Structure formats: C-alpha cells, structure tokens
Amino acid sequence: MGNETILVVDDSRAVLSSIAEILQSNGYTVDTASDGAIAVDKINDKFYDIILTDLAMPKKDGMELLKYITENSPESMCIIITGYGTIKNAVEAIRLGAFDYLTKPVKSEEIQVVIERALNYRELKRENTTLKKQVNARYAYENIVGDSENICEVFHLIDKVAQTDSTVLIMGESGTGKELIAHAIHYQSDRRDKPFIPVNCGAIPEELLESELFGHEKGAFTHAIRTRIGRFELAHNGTIFLDEIGDMSPNLQVKILRVLQGHQFERIGGTKTIKTDIRVIAATNKNLEEAVETGRFREDLYYRLNVIPIHVPPLRERAGDIPLLAHHFLEKFNKSKKKNIKSISKEVMQCFMSYEWPGNVRELENMIERLIILANDDKITVRDLPERLLAHRKKDTTQPHQHNALPEEGLYLHAAVNEFERNLILQALDKAGWVKNKAAQLLNLNRTTLIEKMKKQKLMKPANPMDN
Ligand SMILES: Nc1ncnc2c1ncn2[C@@H]1O[C@H](COP(=O)(O)OP(=O)(O)OP(=O)(O)O)[C@@H](O)[C@H]1O
Ligand SMILES: [Mg+2]
The missing domain is CATH 3.40.50.2300 (Response regulator)
Incomplete structure (x- = not known):
C-alpha cells in the first residue's frame, strides 16, 4: 500500500x-x-x-x-x-x-x-474475487481440451458470451462437445453460483417434456398428484440448457418461444404467471436453417435462439487436437480403470489423425477407453485397432498408386505393384502380430510364399515395431 x-x-x-x-x-x-x-x-x-x-x-x-x-x-x-x-x-x-x-x-x-x-x-x-474467478475458470475449462485454431475460436467466443446474458445457440455434429461448451459458458458467467439446468428435449416424450419444462399444479391431469416445479422455474437466476432443441415438437416450440420473449409462463393447470430470470443456451446437431426451410422448426424461434451462434467444428476439421485429446483420455481412463498404459504408438496416432471420426470426440473417447481395456502391453499399438481405423490408414497413405488411380504423369508399374504388395504384407504382419502363419492366412498365401516375398521386400520384424 x-x-x-x-x-x-x-x-x-x-x-x-x-x-x-x-x-x-x-x-x-x-x-x-x-x-x-x-x-x-x-x-x-x-x-x-x-x-x-x-x-x-x-x-x-x-x-x-x-x-x-x-x-x-x-x-x-x-x-x-x-x-x-x-x-x-x-x-x-x-x-x-x-x-x-x-x-x-x-x-x-x-x-x-x-x-x-x-x-x-x-x-x-x-x-x-480473482481467486474465485480463477477457480471457476479452471473448473469450466479443465475438461475442454484442444489448441487447434478452430477450437480456440470457440474458446474465444465462450469467453465473450459468458460475460453477457445473451441467448446462445450451439451447433455441431454429435459428440463434438456441445454440452461441455454450454457448461463452460455457465461456469464462466456471473450466474455460476446459480443453477445450471439441462433439459434433453430429444429424449423426453412430448407430453412429459411440457410438464418437465413448465411444471404443473396438483390435479392438472390424471397423474398430477402433487404440484411440480418445472425446469424453467428451477433455473431461475441461472442457466437453462435446452439440448437437442431441433427435436422439439411444433407445439412446444410455440410455448418455449413465449418464455423466451416474455420471461414468464404458467405451470400446466395453473393460472399464476411465474416470472423467471434465466439465461438460455440451446444446442442441436440438426441443421436448423434447413429445418426452418422445410417447416419443421419455427422461424421466429430460430431467430430468438440464434442470437449468438457457436459452431463447433467436427473433429476431422481439427485433427491437430487429436493427440492432445487422445492423451487426455488416456490419462482419464488410466485413472478410472486403474491401468497404466503409458503411450500410444506413432502409427496408431497416424491412424487416428487420418480417420474421419463420424462420432467426433465422443467416438475418440470411447475408442481410447476400449483400447485401454484391451491393450496387453503398456502401450497402445496398431494391433489393438479395429478394422475401420486400419482400413482408413490404407486409404490414406500418401502413395498415389495405393488409390489405384493412375497419376496424371503416369507411373512405373513394377514399382507401384511392388509397393502395393509390400504395404499389404506389412499390414497383414502388423495385424497378425508378426506371426507369419496368421499373416499368410490373411493374404491367402502359403507360409513359404509369404517368407519369400518378405525376403524379396526385405521385410524383417523390427526390434520393437510399434515404438514411438
Ligand atoms: N474438447 C473436448 N475436450 C475433452 N473432452 C471433450 C471435448 N469435446 C467433447 N468431449 C467429450 O466428448 C463427449 C461428448 O461431448 P458432449 O456430450 O459435450 O457432445 P455433444 O456435442 O453434446 O454431443 P451430442 O450431440 O451427441 O449430444 C463427452 O464425454 C465430453 O466430455
Ligand atoms: Mg449433447
């Protein structure tokens, strides 16, 4: 001082x-x-x-x-x-x-x-205040991994919108981390000490969803034996997360719109108007614009929700995050499964990087969990990978003749065929854990022919083929 x-x-x-x-x-x-x-x-x-x-x-x-x-x-x-x-x-x-x-x-x-x-x-x-901010920030972010340019843009947006009360619409394919992002926004915002209330609009049948959202008075319908507080009421002063909003029925879309416009509603069967101060975050893996065009989603609701859009890129568009994510999950599952898998081989990582990941981060997470359980050594190697990842590796090698397409400039047929053969033999050996009988079976060759070809190709089992 x-x-x-x-x-x-x-x-x-x-x-x-x-x-x-x-x-x-x-x-x-x-x-x-x-x-x-x-x-x-x-x-x-x-x-x-x-x-x-x-x-x-x-x-x-x-x-x-x-x-x-x-x-x-x-x-x-x-x-x-x-x-x-x-x-x-x-x-x-x-x-x-x-x-x-x-x-x-x-x-x-x-x-x-x-x-x-x-x-x-x-x-x-x-x-x-600074401590509290730091603790909250860590809490919000500790689970979001990534440093690709694409995902950093998303982080930047999270920071910006967290400071406001604006409605946010998170769009992205399944498994890209939309829910994680919704959490992060809430825990970065001034509402962090108040409730974060998620509602999965896709998973709950329409009749139940309405009472889930708005609550009901006792006796409002046959099974309403007591008054129930809905999610909009529970979220008062906090954040409501309307997940899978694209799956909501037209009937409920109208009702939600009313709450978003007036911040008030009635419980089912009730007459009292309840005011609510909420921050709305919605998420969907559907293309809402298309749904609006085809009349499946109300245009007015779309504009109400889409105040601040956040597009979460699919994993294949940020392959640079894959090693970070893979190691993050490795650590996570080592802990929870009490395993000690120390590394992921370079080759496996290459397969990860070139695979399309239709299920995005969730698929990668599940994959690592499965590999950790199955791995024999203290390392994950290509031997552990399922076919769909290996198949992809074949497609994605940089050799043009691997795609069976003749390059513009032509090629040397013998060399190309040789290379093609060498690659398939290597894959078979990898897959068979270098047990020649097994590899020969995979290639429908007899063992001696395989050995001959291996000699010709100068293929020898590396000391530790999967080492990084
Ligand atoms: N950047 C990330 N860092 C760490 N984990 C992530 C990341 N993104 C997603 N995950 C993990 O992947 C899984 C799927 O994420 P989440 O549930 O948020 O996806 P989603 O987009 O809501 O998927 P869906 O559309 O299927 O509901 C979760 O277990 C989540 O923890
Ligand atoms: Mg989700």
Whole structure:
C-alpha cells in the first residue's frame, strides 16, 4: 500500500483542512470538496481509493453521494464522517455500502486505523474475487481440451458470451462437445453460483417434456398428484440448457418461444404467471436453417435462439487436437480403470489423425477407453485397432498408386505393384502380430510364399515395431 488517493468531502472548511492535514502528513494524496456536487465532479475526473464524507451537506448530501459512489465508483471505499447526533444515519449509511464511520472531532490515530482497515479489506476482496474467478475458470475449462485454431475460436467466443446474458445457440455434429461448451459458458458467467439446468428435449416424450419444462399444479391431469416445479422455474437466476432443441415438437416450440420473449409462463393447470430470470443456451446437431426451410422448426424461434451462434467444428476439421485429446483420455481412463498404459504408438496416432471420426470426440473417447481395456502391453499399438481405423490408414497413405488411380504423369508399374504388395504384407504382419502363419492366412498365401516375398521386400520384424 502507499500513494493512495483520498477525497475528503465536508461543508466545513475547518474540518476539511484539519482532516486533509492529518492525511497528508501520513503520506496520502488528498483532494477536498466542499459539497456533494463538487465531489461528484471530482469522482468523475479521477479515481479515489478512499472517499471520506460528511452526511449533512447542502446540494447533494452524504447519502446521495454514497449512492453515487456505490453505483459509479464501486471500487472506492467510502467512510462517513458524522457529528455526534447523527450516528444513527451513519449506521444506515453502512447498511447502504459505506465501509465504516468516524465521529467528529476526528482524531489522527482513529482516521489512520480506519483507512488502513478499509484498504486491507479492499485488497482481500480483490484477491478473493480473482481467486474465485480463477477457480471457476479452471473448473469450466479443465475438461475442454484442444489448441487447434478452430477450437480456440470457440474458446474465444465462450469467453465473450459468458460475460453477457445473451441467448446462445450451439451447433455441431454429435459428440463434438456441445454440452461441455454450454457448461463452460455457465461456469464462466456471473450466474455460476446459480443453477445450471439441462433439459434433453430429444429424449423426453412430448407430453412429459411440457410438464418437465413448465411444471404443473396438483390435479392438472390424471397423474398430477402433487404440484411440480418445472425446469424453467428451477433455473431461475441461472442457466437453462435446452439440448437437442431441433427435436422439439411444433407445439412446444410455440410455448418455449413465449418464455423466451416474455420471461414468464404458467405451470400446466395453473393460472399464476411465474416470472423467471434465466439465461438460455440451446444446442442441436440438426441443421436448423434447413429445418426452418422445410417447416419443421419455427422461424421466429430460430431467430430468438440464434442470437449468438457457436459452431463447433467436427473433429476431422481439427485433427491437430487429436493427440492432445487422445492423451487426455488416456490419462482419464488410466485413472478410472486403474491401468497404466503409458503411450500410444506413432502409427496408431497416424491412424487416428487420418480417420474421419463420424462420432467426433465422443467416438475418440470411447475408442481410447476400449483400447485401454484391451491393450496387453503398456502401450497402445496398431494391433489393438479395429478394422475401420486400419482400413482408413490404407486409404490414406500418401502413395498415389495405393488409390489405384493412375497419376496424371503416369507411373512405373513394377514399382507401384511392388509397393502395393509390400504395404499389404506389412499390414497383414502388423495385424497378425508378426506371426507369419496368421499373416499368410490373411493374404491367402502359403507360409513359404509369404517368407519369400518378405525376403524379396526385405521385410524383417523390427526390434520393437510399434515404438514411438
Ligand atoms: N474438447 C473436448 N475436450 C475433452 N473432452 C471433450 C471435448 N469435446 C467433447 N468431449 C467429450 O466428448 C463427449 C461428448 O461431448 P458432449 O456430450 O459435450 O457432445 P455433444 O456435442 O453434446 O454431443 P451430442 O450431440 O451427441 O449430444 C463427452 O464425454 C465430453 O466430455
Ligand atoms: Mg449433447
């Protein structure tokens, strides 16, 4: 601490100069104002760490000034200076946000103690807020992995929208992380301490969904034996996450639209209008624009939801994230399955990188879980991979003749056939764990022919073929 700036406000010149003198001798920079209106001007011009103010003053009194400070300069600590007879008002001022009060005549030691306490308090509060922010940020992000340009754009958007109350529409293929992103937005926002209420609009049958969302009164329909609070009500002051919104029936679309427009609704069978303060995040893996065009999704609802769109790219468009994700899941499942698989071979990673991942991150996650369970060594190797990933590797090798397409510039047939053969033999050996009988079977050759071909191709079992 040191070099703090203090504003003293009092209509008595004598009080002003005596307090200013005490403060200056303690090393503070001091400004003075002889009434509330002048004080407001000064506060607008400059930031004050501490504002000491009298209560009874002409023009703007101390209470009004306090109100102004809490609204416009909330980081300034306000201390009331009060006459003996007005302590009651000073207490009221504390209730309204002043830090403490001093009674006139103000003593030098007293003033120093109160100011130090005020500055300490503010420091603690600041530390606390930063810590809280950091903890929350970590909580929100610790599970989202990725550093590709595509996903960083999404992170950037999350940061931006979290600070607002705007409705967000998250769009992306199945398994791309939409729910994770919805969580992150909530836990980054000021609503983080309030509920995050998810509703899976696709999984719940229409009749149930309505009461799930809006709740119902006792006796509203045959099975309504007691009043039920719906998700919109539960989410009050927090966030509601309308997942799979594209699957919602037209009937419910209208009802949702009403809540989004007016922030109010009634329970089923109820007459009381319930107001709700919610932040709405919706997600879908459907193409909503197309659904609007074909009349399956209401256009007005689409525009209500699509205030801030977030497009989550499919995994194949951010293959650069695959190694990070794969290792993230490796660590996760090692822990939960009590395994100790140390690495993923380079070749496996290459297969991962060139595979299309129609199920996106979820598919990769499931794949790693399965590989960890099946792996024999402490490493995941191509031997463990399912056919669909290996098949893809075949397609994706960089050799043009592997695709059986004749390159523009032509090719050397013998070399190409040779290369083709070599590649298939290698794959068969890989798959068979270099057991020649098995590999020969896969290629429908007899064992001796395979050995001959291996010699010709100079194929030998590497010391540790799957090593990184
Ligand atoms: N970037 C990521 N980092 C770590 N894990 C991720 C990431 N993205 C997705 N996941 C994981 O993948 C799985 C699927 O994610 P999530 O449920 O959020 O996807 P979704 O887009 O909502 O899928 P669906 O459309 O099928 O509902 C989850 O287990 C999630 O934890
Ligand atoms: Mg989801």
